[in-house]
Amino acid sequence: MNKHLNSLCLTGMLFVLPVCPATIARAQLPQSADTNVNQTNLLKDELYFGLTKPGGETVSESEWQEFVKAVITPRFREGLTVLDGSGQFLNSSGMLIRENSKIVILIYDSSPDKNRAINEIIETYKRTFQQESVLRATSEVKVSF
Template identity: 80%
Template sequence: MNKHLNSLCLTCPLLILPVCPATLARAQLPETSETNAKQTNLLKDELFFCLTKPGGETISESEGQEFVKAVISPRFREGLTVLDGSGQFLSNSGILITEKSKRVILIYESSPEKNQAIHEIIETYKRTFLPESVLRATSEVKVSF
């Protein structure tokens, strides 16, 4: 008898739960209001710069800040974001490299001039610090202010 009573006690909640949908949590996307802010479609580029020079020397904070000030800021006066990072990649010689990095985020209206500016930033960084590569990730984003 006790065995059947225990089974009934365990089964009852399973039968009741579907009847009470208010107890279920539902994930929802945040609502965007057209009245609060106008959305605009722009491009977002994320540039990943490694901070290790060939031979193992690290690019200093002041060298990085000077590069942003002299090379990136004049081309993206509208604004940018610089974040510190730590990443890893497989080198051309097949060795897993871990190192500190900087990520620069640029959000802008698409134009041939801005695309050229990003190419110039990457090429200048490569000539200056001799990294194996600079990663560029581009995506379309909706923004509002």
């Protein structure tokens, strides 16, 4: 009898719960995510610059600062962010390389000029510091100031 009473109570709850939607928790995005009228769609590029030169030497902090000053800043005067990183990758020979890096974050209006500027930064770094590659990750972002 007790077993049947439990089953009856459980069955009754299944019919009652859909009638009481206020008791069900729902995940929601913060209201500001949809209602911020100051948001703008821009592009975001993350550039990953390895600091190890062929032969084992590294790009010094003063060399890096000079590169930022002479090559990156003139092309992105409106702003940029530089972070220190530590990572690894497989080089073209299949060898695992671990090295420190600099990560440059650029947020900008999409244009052929900005795309060309980023390609120039990458090619100049590769040529100047004998690098195999510079990783570029591009995404669309919504920003507000």
